[in-house]
Amino acid sequence: MAPISDTQIEEVRSRADIVEVIGAHVRLRKAGRNFVGLCPFHNEKTPSFTVNREKGFFHCFGCGAGGTVFNFLMKMEGATFPEAVRSLANRYGVTIAEEARRDPRASADRETMLRAAEVASDFFAHVLWEERAGAPARAYLKKRGIDIESAKTFKLGFAPAGASLAAALSKRRLLEAGARIGLVKVSGSQAADTFYARLMFPIHDAAGRVIAFGGRVLDDRLPKYINSPESPLYSKARNLYGLAQARGAIAKADRAIVVEGYIDAIALAQAGFRETVASLGTALTVEQLRLLGRYTRNVFACFDRDRAGHGASLRAVRTFLEAGMLGRGIFIPQGFDPDTLVKERGAQSFAALIDSAELLVDYFVRSEAAAAGSSVSGRARAAEHVAELLALVNNAFEFDLLTRKAAEMLGVREEVLRAQARKGSPPALRASRETPVQRTAPARDMRTIAELGVLAIAVAYPELREEILASGALSDFEDRALAAVAAELCASGSEPAQALVALRLAPEQQDALSAQMLDPLLDNAESARRMLEECGRALARWRRTREVKGLVAAAAAAGESEATAAAQAIILRRREQAKAAR
Numbered sequence: 001m002a003p004i005s006d007t008q009i010e011e012v013r014s015r016a017d018i019v020e021v022i023g024a025h026v027r028l029r030k031a032g033r034n035f036v037g038l039c040p041f042h043n044e045k046t047p048s049f050t051v052n053r054e055k056g057f058f059h060c061f062g063c064g065a066g067g068t069v070f071n072f073l074m075k076m077e078g079a080t081f082p083e084a085v086r087s088l089a090n091r092y093g094v095t096i097a098e099e100a101r102r103d104p105r106a107s108a109d110r111e112t113m114l115r116a117a118e119v120a121s122d123f124f125a126h127v128l129w130e131e132r133a134g135a136p137a138r139a140y141l142k143k144r145g146i147d148i149e150s151a152k153t154f155k156l157g158f159a160p161a162g163a164s165l166a167a168a169l170s171k172r173r174l175l176e177a178g179a180r181i182g183l184v185k186v187s188g189s190q191a192a193d194t195f196y197a198r199l200m201f202p203i204h205d206a207a208g209r210v211i212a213f214g215g216r217v218l219d220d221r222l223p224k225y226i227n228s229p230e231s232p233l234y235s236k237a238r239n240l241y242g243l244a245q246a247r248g249a250i251a252k253a254d255r256a257i258v259v260e261g262y263i264d265a266i267a268l269a270q271a272g273f274r275e276t277v278a279s280l281g282t283a284l285t286v287e288q289l290r291l292l293g294r295y296t297r298n299v300f301a302c303f304d305r306d307r308a309g310h311g312a313s314l315r316a317v318r319t320f321l322e323a324g325m326l327g328r329g330i331f332i333p334q335g336f337d338p339d340t341l342v343k344e345r346g347a348q349s350f351a352a353l354i355d356s357a358e359l360l361v362d363y364f365v366r367s368e369a370a371a372a373g374s375s376v377s378g379r380a381r382a383a384e385h386v387a388e389l390l391a392l393v394n395n396a397f398e399f400d401l402l403t404r405k406a407a408e409m410l411g412v413r414e415e416v417l418r419a420q421a422r423k424g425s426p427p428a429l430r431a432s433r434e435t436p437v438q439r440t441a442p443a444r445d446m447r448t449i450a451e452l453g454v455l456a457i458a459v460a461y462p463e464l465r466e467e468i469l470a471s472g473a474l475s476d477f478e479d480r481a482l483a484a485v486a487a488e489l490c491a492s493g494s495e496p497a498q499a500l501v502a503l504r505l506a507p508e509q510q511d512a513l514s515a516q517m518l519d520p521l522l523d524n525a526e527s528a529r530r531m532l533e534e535c536g537r538a539l540a541r542w543r544r545t546r547e548v549k550g551l552v553a554a555a556a557a558a559g560e561s562e563a564t565a566a567a568q569a570i571i572l573r574r575r576e577q578a579k580a581a582r
């Protein structure tokens, strides 16, 4: 994919509310100008994780993690920079122009297909509620206990018999677009509807646009369900049914429930579990979990309490770990599905299942332990399976806790399990786990702090940028790459520059910069200017020291005595001081 332009990245950053984005993952409370909470990147009991909305940065004064809203998503969800930008662009309604620019026709096509899907959705809803043909479907909803409000929230509809949708699309010149997303089949001058005599469930993207449909028969006809095919608008592995309706509730409850069927999702929402989505008839995918990860990390997946459900849950644990989540399993008693359970036994019976939902990893270890029995070879094999799974856990703290618990459950030594799991994980993860679990902020030298201090001032106070350029402080930077970033930034006038630094700096530099951004010294322009002067003086001093050292070394290499070299250095410094005084 083509790179996203800097201005667009900045547009996404300024539209995305950093407090809102982080607030979906961390419980934040207001403290003065900042928001504080418990750091999601290290284990702590008193909050040192700080977010500042105006400055657009977060920083943890415990472990040193920090940066912009993009860095947060990258750390939290394991996203790449472009993925973080796109996910926020999508959420905050910024169109990444690069896609449109690349192929304007593709984008026009997409708009037309979206329009066809919307026309179809309105058409089906009209038939359901306003036409005589919709009567059997209305009766069916009543029988299934789906109330009118829920049906309207999920925009249900009814596809009548005959080629009625084809005619409606044709009238609006959308027949071809409708065919491309599988709503109609066109051959020659004939057009036939794909869905007929079916209750229709529109599938929306996260932004609430219709992208596909599921259709259910009202009787015992087979197949019971048919769904839109994969299309330029729709991929079942990358979407979740009901997400548009549930996303607010998911962020608020800080949890999501995943079921399999449309009706299960609607029934749970109706029973008060509005944070429910359905997986569109596939086993949960990593992409679907990443999608949910924008709103919460606490995902509960429903499984049948039978053999098939057991197998499905064991496969799901791997998917969860690959998506960077732990995940919990809700096991629905035999003979029920979520829909019939809440209807026959009430919402509290489902709430009780949520409360007792086990971590899928624990469930996996427990069933491995049970299957292994007491034989040595059985337990060794179980430990191997568990180690393979633990190798996928990429949060060092979670890895530590899970390994300890698993070793206990399996009755093997923790060190052995730990070593085995490390063998199976990618090198980068392995390295991160060698270090102690409790991270502490890395110590930085004063020069780096001063250089990043100047950069932080330039980000926070556009009005000081010209002054920084004029002061010559940037030529005193030892880190020339950082000096180049600072120069680019200062030359950018008064534009916000958070996105620019997010783009140009290495992750460790982001961590350090965010600490400076949140320093109270930067809370007003006057103390920021004093800080700038101090940094400037220190940087000039260090630069001269470097030059003197360089001269001494060069002189020594040329065979001159150290004394001569030192004398030359003193002369050089005097000359420079005199120049500065003029």
Ligand SMILES: [Zn+2]
Pocket (backbone or CB within 6 Å): 039, 040, 041, 042, 049, 060, 061, 062, 063, 064, 065
């Ligand atoms: Zn931290």
